[in-house]
Amino acid sequence: MVHVVVVGGGISGCGAALTARKCGAEVTLIEKIDTLVSGAKRAGRIFNGGLVALEEAKALGGGDLFEVLESIVIHDTGIPGEGRCIVYNCGLVEIRIREFLVNMGIKIRLETRVMNAESSSDRVTSVELEDGTIIETDGVVDSSGGAGGVELCTKYGKGCIMCIYKCPVFGDRVSIATKLGGVEKIRLRPNGKPGTVGAAISLHKTSLSPDLRERIERDGTVLIPLPQDIIDANLQKLKEQASGRTEAQMRTLNLVDIGISAKIVGAAYMSLPMMRRLPGMETVEIEEPAGAGKFNKITGLSIMLHDHALKVDGFSNLFCAGEHSGKVGVADCLSSGLLSGHNAVRTAVGKEPLVLSRKLIIGESIAYFSDGTRNGDTLQGRFGNMGQGPFFDHIKQLGLYSEDAEIIHKRVSDAGLKGVFSEKIA
Numbered sequence: 001m002v003h004v005v006v007v008g009g010g011i012s013g014c015g016a017a018l019t020a021r022k023c024g025a026e027v028t029l030i031e032k033i034d035t036l037v038s039g040a041k042r043a044g045r046i047f048n049g050g051l052v053a054l055e056e057a058k059a060l061g062g063g064d065l066f067e068v069l070e071s072i073v074i075h076d077t078g079i080p081g082e083g084r085c086i087v088y089n090c091g092l093v094e095i096r097i098r099e100f101l102v103n104m105g106i107k108i109r110l111e112t113r114v115m116n117a118e119s120s121s122d123r124v125t126s127v128e129l130e131d132g133t134i135i136e137t138d139g140v141v142d143s144s145g146g147a148g149g150v151e152l153c154t155k156y157g158k159g160c161i162m163c164i165y166k167c168p169v170f171g172d173r174v175s176i177a178t179k180l181g182g183v184e185k186i187r188l189r190p191n192g193k194p195g196t197v198g199a200a201i202s203l204h205k206t207s208l209s210p211d212l213r214e215r216i217e218r219d220g221t222v223l224i225p226l227p228q229d230i231i232d233a234n235l236q237k238l239k240e241q242a243s244g245r246t247e248a249q250m251r252t253l254n255l256v257d258i259g260i261s262a263k264i265v266g267a268a269y270m271s272l273p274m275m276r277r278l279p280g281m282e283t284v285e286i287e288e289p290a291g292a293g294k295f296n297k298i299t300g301l302s303i304m305l306h307d308h309a310l311k312v313d314g315f316s317n318l319f320c321a322g323e324h325s326g327k328v329g330v331a332d333c334l335s336s337g338l339l340s341g342h343n344a345v346r347t348a349v350g351k352e353p354l355v356l357s358r359k360l361i362i363g364e365s366i367a368y369f370s371d372g373t374r375n376g377d378t379l380q381g382r383f384g385n386m387g388q389g390p391f392f393d394h395i396k397q398l399g400l401y402s403e404d405a406e407i408i409h410k411r412v413s414d415a416g417l418k419g420v421f422s423e424k425i426a
């Protein structure tokens, strides 16, 4: 039986494990920390083009994990200036996805870090775990993300901010694609500093005033106008950071109920004293990053050069996905994982890897960020994702954005790709 190893159990690695298994492979999903889903545990929101990708994934036969996310949606609403948005319960996402993958027969190894890999000519033949165990493989997906380790966070930020990856506890991120000689790129902020900084800080809902808590749980989202000095500070930070955020988002504090907590979205920078000046937030406490922090993750530090099939340059059976392939966002990362897992099996059985049509948002996203990484276009300044910013504008210009599920499913059929991720090939 074909054996595929997926390195990194974030949402993209979960997607890769799903499609590799659906093709008929034996799959081992390896994660260094003690939980799956990582970044997506504090995300929650899927919006605009991300919702198109969700429908495309269903039509492609790989929508299972998007359906798991839909089954735990707590708000289906719009966020001003951001279009339609669904919000899943971040308190349930890991357990539901893990249960689903376990029921599919995927072998999950938590608290297990891949440290190295062996290759023979252009094929990866095995990966090596921290304890020296060797696992042989026919195909590999490197979905190890683009954040950390501690040294990079210190070099490019102001040190470890104890984000979800907890590198001091579980060890730094290790990319085997990089270790094997794959070419790695770094994204730059507009101020020239490496990495993208996120301030999607989660707040304890119990620390909000009862009125504010009631409003956010009822409406899903609440916008609190900011005083001018905080707006000015935010606009300054916006100029310095690479993101898909807008100036309008800097004028209010946008709070979203993600179930387990209330999350700040779209902010460039927000310290606890700043928050405590706002009505209803006088006693606010930060839930993540643990207890204090102006921002909570630096990413974009490791993006592999790859082709439109997500194959890492120089290898025939090594694929990348998610943030490690230059994307940001739950829908973007999950959908790229679906193709990489599928292609790991295809190449293992001697088939050509699949390249998705650019008439699909998933296909366009993979090709756009593959080319953008190669020519540098998506490595500098604002780039956005399926839901917002320049890439969302790009897909609207191409006419790929639609809120009509029937149109989206028809596009997949017209491209001859209906159900492709469900076909047994191994």
Ligand SMILES: Cc1cc2nc3c(=O)[nH]c(=O)nc-3n(C[C@H](O)[C@H](O)[C@H](O)COP(=O)(O)OP(=O)(O)OC[C@H]3O[C@@H](n4cnc5c(N)ncnc54)[C@H](O)[C@@H]3O)c2cc1C
Binding pocket: 007, 008, 009, 010, 011, 012, 013, 030, 031, 032, 033, 037, 038, 039, 040, 041, 042, 043, 044, 045, 046, 112, 113, 114, 115, 143, 144, 145, 146, 147, 165, 172, 173, 174, 175, 176, 198, 200, 201, 296, 297, 321, 322, 323, 324, 327, 328, 329, 330, 331, 333
């Ligand atoms: C706080 C926060 C809020 C966000 N909010 C939103 C939102 O509202 N909407 C949205 O669309 N997106 C949001 N995002 C972005 C989105 O969550 C991420 O882009 C996406 O989840 C990244 O998924 P990934 O699988 O590519 O990477 P990751 O989630 O980073 O997963 C990579 C995994 O690989 C593991 N790993 C690394 N090296 C190794 C190794 N050698 N061996 C084993 N495991 C390894 C890491 O521990 C990690 O678990 C948010 C992100 C954060 C951090």
